[in-house]
Amino acid sequence: AQSVTQPDIHITVSEGASLELRCNYSYGATPYLFWYVQSPGQGLQLLLKYFSGDTLVQGIKGFEAEFKRSQSSFNLRKPSVHWSDAAEYFCAVKGGGNKLTFGTGTQLKVEL
Template sequence: AQSVTQPDIHITVSEGASLELRCNYSYGATPYLFWYVQSPGQGLQLLLKYFSGDTLVQGIKGFEAEFKRSQSSFNLRKPSVHWSDAAEYFCAFNTNAGKSTFGDGTTLTVKP
């Protein structure tokens, strides 16, 4: 079955600290991978995406993610978190048929 697992429901980091949000997927082939961010009361906004090529991809707002095929993972990282990064983060993948599957999200809290 196709699925996305985000093991951390809630993460708290101090402003200026580094961040890593974990994502694992289950799919029979290499999917198209995405990270989205959702601020309270808003829809989801694309942070970055991976399709092929370089396994380290850069996104908006200083985020990056690394695809590791052997671990079926696509973890999101940021070297220095800002208070405005507090939000909910969703990992997702698309199949070749265009079906999107989302994880249940990780809520990020940023301490001053």
């Protein structure tokens, strides 16, 4: 069975600082990996996805993520955080079936 671990429940960064959100997955074959963002009262918005090929993927809003098979990781990064990035971030994996398996999320707070 597939699973996702997001070790950081809360992260606080200053506006303009860099950001890295961690995601580790468990799946026997090559996974399909996603990062979603959820603002209060909103649905999930896709930031980026990895299916195959280049292990560094670019997404919307200046986010990027790197797939590292050896570490079973898919960490999300942003060079300079904006106050509007404050939200909850979810990593997800799609394995053998069609469903997504999500992590428990990381709540990002941005200090001005």
